[in-house]
Amino acid sequence: MINKIRKFIDSTYFTNAMKVTIAAVIPVVVFSFLGHFAMGFTMALGAFFTYPSDIPSSLKHKINGILVTAFLVAGINLVVNLIHPYSWVFYPFLILLIFLLSMISVYGHRGTMISFSGLVTVSLSFSSLNTGWAILEHAGLILAGGLFYLTVSLLFYYIRPNRYVELQIAECIKLTAKYLKLRGDLWTLDSDKKVIIEKQLHLQVELNSIHQNIREVLINGSNNTASSNQNRKMLLVFISLVEILELALSTAFDHDKLNSKFDNHPKVLFTYQSLAYHLAASLKKISKSVKKRNNYVSKHNLLRDLNALQSTIDNYETDLGKIAASEGVFMLTTMLNYAEKQVEKIKIIEKAFTLPANSEDFKGIGKDLEKFLTPQYYPLSTLTQNLSFSSNIFRHSLRLTITLIIGFLIGISFPFQNVYWILLTVIVILRPTYGLTKERSFQRIIGTVLGGLIAFGILYFIKDNITISIFSILCILLGFTFTQINYKVSATFVTMYVVFIYGILTPNISDLVQYRILDTVVGAILAFLANHFLWPSWEFLNVPNHLEKSIRANQNYLKEIAAFYNKKGIVPISYRLARKNAFIEVGNLMSSYQRMSQEPKSKQKQLPQVYQLAVLNHSLLSSLASLGTYTQSNATTTASEAFNVVVDTVVKNLENSVVLLKGNDCCFEENTPKEELAMHFTSLKKIQEKELKKGFPADEEAFQLKMQEAQLVIEQLIWLINLSENITKTTKIIKSI
Template sequence: MKFPKNIVATSLKDLSEFVNSTDFSKAILLGIALTLPIVAGVKLDALDIGIAVTVGAMLASPSDVSGSIRHKITGILLATLLAMIVSLIGGYLHLSLWLVFPILGILMFGISYLSIYGFRASLISFSGLFALVLSFSNFSDVIQPYERMLLIGIGGLWYAALALLRHFIFPKAPTEYYLSKTIKLTADYLRTRGELVAETADRTPLLKKLLNTKTELTNTHETLRDILISSRTGSGKSDYEGKRLLIFVQLVDMLELAMANPVNYAKTDEFFRKKPAQLANFQELLFAMSQRLNIIADNIATPKKLRKSSKIEMFAKRIKDDISEYAAASNEIYDENLLLLRNLFKYQKEQIKKLEKIEWLLLNPAKREISTLKKEDSRRFLTKENYDLEVLIENFNLRSPIFKHSLRLAVMTMIGYGVGILFSLQNPYWILLTLIVIMRPTFGLTKTRSKERTIGTLIGGALAVGIVLITQNQTVYGILAIASLVIAFSMVQRNYKAGATFITLSVVFIYALMRPDIFNVIQYRVTDTIIGAGLATLGNLLLWPAWEIQSMQKTLLETVKAYRVYLEEIIGYYNTKGTVPDQYKVARKKSFLEMSDLSAAFQRMTQEPKSRQKSLDKVYEIVVLNHTFLSSLASLSTYILNNPTTPASKNFNLVSERIVQNLKRAESILKEEIPSQQIPETESTEDIFEATFGKSIPFSEDEKNSTSDSFHSKMEEAHLVREQLKWLLAMSEKMPKLLREIEF
């Protein structure tokens, strides 16, 4: 049977991307870290010691996530220290069955609660939870708990040393991978924008796709920002890192420019319905830029292989000719459609410049030809976690999702261990392991993980049975155990179901090397996983459930606040001009991050039971409104930043202040500072806008008779600023009204 060439090419491309990913390289590193101590233990007749060191390496590995090497090594060492302390305590828990349950619950709560400090802290917390669970396994009757603690510490240091070695051998690998990923996601975003330009009966699926792409892109921006900026601030200025940081800056600007493409689809639909050829050219230009970005991403490490392409230039010329032809045929002095086309094309030309700048930077220009960012300036763009003790105290209540999650996990692990003891299960700690891996602060994520973990375990168990029936060769088991482990760790973040399948295979074959009753091992593995998954789902459903609508109010508040600050920075820059302040860029970054958090929160909400999806339609409406509002802000700021503009008018400031006040009103509603009945109904947006700006753009007769470029530029500015302000005002007026309709 022959497969189509395009399917084969796509599969090979996906395989190549997977092999080059940081997940795969980490899995290989972990495979080495876990295998060598055991091999050394077998050779030296000290298998118990080898296993203990391997456990230490495994417990240190979760903190090995993308970011600067300094943050990574700090996380690994802290995870190792926590694992050592917890292993020592856990080693003595078996002395009294009555002490096991309360101490298990207290430790589970305390360790899990550390994740209040953010993502990296949650990984360190997981290492502690994992260490506590493994302390119940009694993998050695020879080694004392304090000796095991020391060996776990050695294993953690061993893994840290390997992580450092990988960094020194492949220092550019994380930067290249995440830069390539960012470029590809930007390409996807541009392509989706191109698809949205076309008139369609329902844009909802494309808008959802756009939101998801933007969320992933913004999160990748954060990872890449940490890698690039932290490495510069920690090791001094590097030409390579400096140029990559400038490429990253271009990509951030491209996202803002892409968001600035038409937000008022009703007007573009009306125009392009009459001019389908011009629509096709605009679309093809976006598609050509998307394709070029994908080519750049594939050749990020070998930019000399990039070949010149004339497609972008060809479509840009067609659009320019179309606009010239339309302008020549138009008899109107103020043609709104002509201004729409010119402004739209202006954005595309800016995108082309950004793309060309990326290619130029990749070709390694001389240092004197570029101006790199100062370390002290770039440091402001890092998102810093607050590690003060007050954070623990402030969240020590049932209003905190992490507090409720920690309490829930503590109760369910005590119940899970009790079930294992009561029914004399072979490895009751497997139930605990399933619980700490599956349980998440929200019901939707827990339900999804429970389902994927159960399916993956069943598939893995079935595959293991088939392999055991075919062969009973110990060497085959050893090879499969290592290979499965590497694949499992490389897949767990990409496809949890596949990861669970290979984890099951790995566990089964590791046990098969040590004991003959492999079918019992498979049976107990499946049973314990089903019990653990069931308890995790029930726990999130019955014990202090944290429904997404409960935290949506805070998420929306942070988003609206970020937009207000961003808008205030735009207003300030339009009034003063000059150099773009860092505060503006930080405000823009904050707005993008908050929008991504809001989109992710809505996605989690859709995974919850229907009965708990309160005001889902209204929440979706406010999420889309927020995304559109940010797009309009980006459109306004992009024009002001990239074009010579006239001084901000009094009317601009009046309407802008009105928008700011509307956002503050929305914040007050979300803070529950203003009872809804005390908020006055306002006049219509159209009346407010026209009372301030008038019904048309005021130009003198001399200006209207002018054909100069300066007049056209002034007219474009007036049109775009007017349209975006009107659009922002309408949305800001709608926002408080819509928020009052949502039952939080």
């Protein structure tokens, strides 16, 4: 229990909640002591408004983002208060302001967070409308609160500058270990491979997200003089983790075939599965030691496991004889080579966390890595290009603007106590996707009712303001902590916090709870209806775009692999960028499928085919990564004409799939005839047959490497052809979406 509490307190979510809680509580306590509670509370609002923009990034981007948000929210409050008395100007201005703030989301994650802060500021501006000099004073206090939050955030950064990265790396290691564990599960007889593969796909989405967070902080911060060695050490670990994932994805075994092949030799596969589980367990233990900042001590002897697998292979070969066991030995050797590479990567990570950082170990490690980041600039053209109904953000901005105006009109037309709470509920709940909006609507209503009842019960028995104040601080701390973990729990604690604050300020607490619940229900209903009827962004409309991007990314990755296979030499940066993009786009396609599965049944058009295409693209990426990893790690022979013809056929198949998605059937590229393709495969197989006829040469190791190349390349090319054809066939079915 103590370990769980310690883990919770050390989490990124709790740390972020601590920052905003401290930045909000200190002004309230100080100004309350001086007899100016309202001033302290206004500064606390400034901290709350600014906090969302403090997202993972380099120090420079962190400071700039928080400063922009602090001045923006103060400016919004100032202008709303100045114009509010002039209704003929105020209402058109309010509509334009809400729309423009919503459109800021076109600038990515940071833009979305700044947009959210601005919209929350607009809604809460109606909670305290001022006149005269009080307008300027109120806006100034909000700005001061935002700047104070920046100060607190920087203090946390300099006290533990590397802790966020450590926790993100630890989480990345844990997720990677989970991925390897799932691969080990595939070797269990009668395992449900479909379920395991689906879990891997979902895990890929999580890994893509955390990879991006780590890139933003590490790559941008790799030149910070204060902790450059530490950053580069983490960068080395991160690169190793990406390579472990690529190796896992690239080594796709035919488990049914292998289980059948070694049916009479179960010890072979059992030994390998045990090694696979130990790979995952080793990473999991590293993750725990990083989180706890303990000294890492390896629990599993991976080198001994490798030797055990090698001994098992030798015994298998001895039992059957060299000729009879040759095919099986090739398969097992491929498995052993894969495991050796994974052990090598894990050893690099272990070394990084057990030995002192040496600058020579990281020499040149940050070269060209900036190219893996999304550029941080915000041209006006990005905004103007999204001013059309073809843009999801444009439709969502219109939807949100209309819903907020309707909520505002309902609030002032009927006897609602706090119109701003209706607006705030709409802003928090209404998301661009139907599934998330629906989920948040129910979670917020449940959390509000539950929080109101609990808080009301506590206030019924406890009347001491100091005790209630302590409860309110704990509630806001836990409310912010659970925002990303469990929104229902977060809404419960935030509601309790609001009720406690009003419990200190006003005796009519029962009326507050009733109105708070009513406001929340109205806001949730408005958000739900808006997402259903106002230009809804059903996911089936977005699927073709995600499909095209995923197919294109795989196609570009294949082209880079083929180019490297033909030219050899050093792996170019374009190859690594193509690989990264393929991973991301396949993950985005799976995310699209997940969102679609949360929508009404009537909108889940061709859902099985969408899932099938997600799996096919993932399998294609796996096969490509296998071919690419092999060509990088081994001295391959000269690429033959047959190899290039087959690759060209796969590229054309993928191109035809994109053409189908766009509805341009007439633009199909002529593909290689089946007969000619079969002839090229025959040509490739002759390499293997020719070597087999020669018998076993004196240099048996060189022979085995050559045979392994022939077998792997042929198998992957056949698999690529089949996958690309299946993608085209399934795309024909989904074309009607």
